[in-house]
Amino acid sequence: MTELHLRQPSAPDARDAVRTLRPSQIREVANAGLGIENVLPFWFGESDRVTPQFIRDAARAALDDGATFYTHNLGIAPLREALAGYVSTLHGATSAGHVAVTSAGVNALMLAAQLVVGAGDRVVAVTPLWPNLVEIPKILGAHVDTVALDYGAHGWTLDLERLLASLTPDTKLLMINSPNNPTGWVMTREQQRAVLEHCRRHGIWIVADEVYERLYYADNTNGARTAPSFLDLATRDERVICVNSFSKAWLMTGWRLGWIVAPAALMDDLGKLVEYNTSCAPSFVQQAGVAAIGQGEAFTRQLVADLHASRDHLVRALSSIAGVDVKAPAGAMYLFFSLPGATQSLELCKALVREAGLGLAPGSAFGPEGEGFVRWCYACDTARLDAGVERLRRYLAEPGRR
């Protein structure tokens, strides 16, 4: 046995590409609040409401029925059919052969990235952005360049020419998230058209993270309109992969269920990648997804109306605090705003949770372009928002805060 200990190799470490992935600054803030009682958390991208009963009932019924076996890699046929119908209604004819079920929206992004990028490939992403889109290609050895949104009198806007200039012919993939987490920015139809034309010209793939497409408030009083989507412009068989999720529009964050719309010619390869990543989403979870699509439209429209009201309520309340600069974005479920002290947003957010019991996400968690801002998820009732605003107001009113 002594031979076992003759050598002392260095301590085990993950490879460099993994060690240099960004850890979550949101979790760092949450950790700073451990032990603090009665924190009001607005830091995660998640409603405080449980999944609707009819969806939970569908999962229970599937469990009773014994839906506890493997499914097809690309998902159960009823869910693929339901999703094809749903996408067709929103964005034009789409067959089940263009749809794959995934183990969460983020899993869909990982699969999409695995499909098209490998070591050394160049990827472009528009930022600020939730970290996952920027970090996923790095796990595969790709290089990610970012194009920053601008912040001004109209909130967050895209300099289209700058984005197009960055999409050089050697670029493999553009990853774009609209409506955007964290800013709420929504890409316009005209911008999408110009980007699609440009990417077609150069054979550049587009992975569009459209999980917030239903959470869209411009000219959308009844929740029936979706944000502009690449699916509205692209054919179903070109280099466009759209990623979506049940998490936001049906309050199913903890279910880890998403989907991909992609060229039918890619489905065999996508099925292999699903096999080698998770093999399939849980069987009864997929059955719950069928219920969400089939019976959930009224729920989603009411949810969007509620979020719209929460957004406006929070913008009004925050605007009443001196030094806070906040604008109402057209989509998603966040306000991404500046306030005194936010130029060091991570330190500010740690102080807010420790000293005020207020849980916000630091802007720097979403890339260097996010520094100077904080993210507030408003997917909760207005009383809770009001309580949070009061904590912020009191914190900022203390001497030396401005």
Next chain:
Amino acid sequence: MTELHLRQPSAPDARDAVRTLRPSQIREVANAGLGIENVLPFWFGESDRVTPQFIRDAARAALDDGATFYTHNLGIAPLREALAGYVSTLHGATSAGHVAVTSAGVNALMLAAQLVVGAGDRVVAVTPLWPNLVEIPKILGAHVDTVALDYGAHGWTLDLERLLASLTPDTKLLMINSPNNPTGWVMTREQQRAVLEHCRRHGIWIVADEVYERLYYADNTNGARTAPSFLDLATRDERVICVNSFSKAWLMTGWRLGWIVAPAALMDDLGKLVEYNTSCAPSFVQQAGVAAIGQGEAFTRQLVADLHASRDHLVRALSSIAGVDVKAPAGAMYLFFSLPGATQSLELCKALVREAGLGLAPGSAFGPEGEGFVRWCYACDTARLDAGVERLRRYLAEPGRR
């Protein structure tokens, strides 16, 4: 709009590394049986029994309780604690800080591979082997060399010296699955010790896929013994990552729940990878896992006893067919045996499903070393096994089959 159509780039394709991944030959056989009535399927690695009621009840209760939110990347604390206790009982002291919950066993393998291998790295795998271990590193750009088991009078055996010789100092990772799918081969304690010593000497990582560890029949009449595990020999903080799953020992294939035991120093990086792959396993699925670990021991032991009996029953029945060469392996839930016509196992299995209504997996699905064999999953009752054996007997009795 005409500009949109000026150029016709080539049709969209996945990247080469993905297009060259192996598709499932089992699915190819299953597709050959589409439209055939009353096929008896023994091709998938899955019991025909539904998940035990107490586990389904736990998921239902969690859904009722509103467990529909995101969880910690590494899993809910009660499940990590339960798994730490379970692993400690089987393999010696293991803390929750060494345990991560994953979205299936295969997802655990993908995460483990992402932790340690990137483009250009050399990986060694022992074959025949279910395809996932060999294909996963290729998605990450790694190169996989295989070392074949030998088949002889004692069934499948490992030439240890040949494996050690293949583990050159430039090797990054050894992936090994014991008890093995498809052969049922079980690595001996002495072989594990020699491999561990060798890998320590050269700083080579070991990823051990031990999802069949409970399905072990040697000197194990009460189902209490597990197969030899690298966890029995390794410290918890060296280059050994053990992967496990709820699929086999608790009949939870369709739940997609697994776990990893790994050095505590890797857990922060592993948490990042979980975030960027699936973020977490579904919340109520994890609660069901707590019930499986906490209340499932008697169930698992009975299951192992049943499988043991099914194995022996099927070996006896198949041995009565002339030309069939079958041996009882020490682990897993498959017989991997040779029979007339199996030198073209894919064609044979297609013919068996079309002409005899018998669904077996072709040996070539598990690598070229598997050619000449077929895999039969015996995780079902003996009446069904008998019906399948009769179909095989009748098929082989037809003129010209030998």
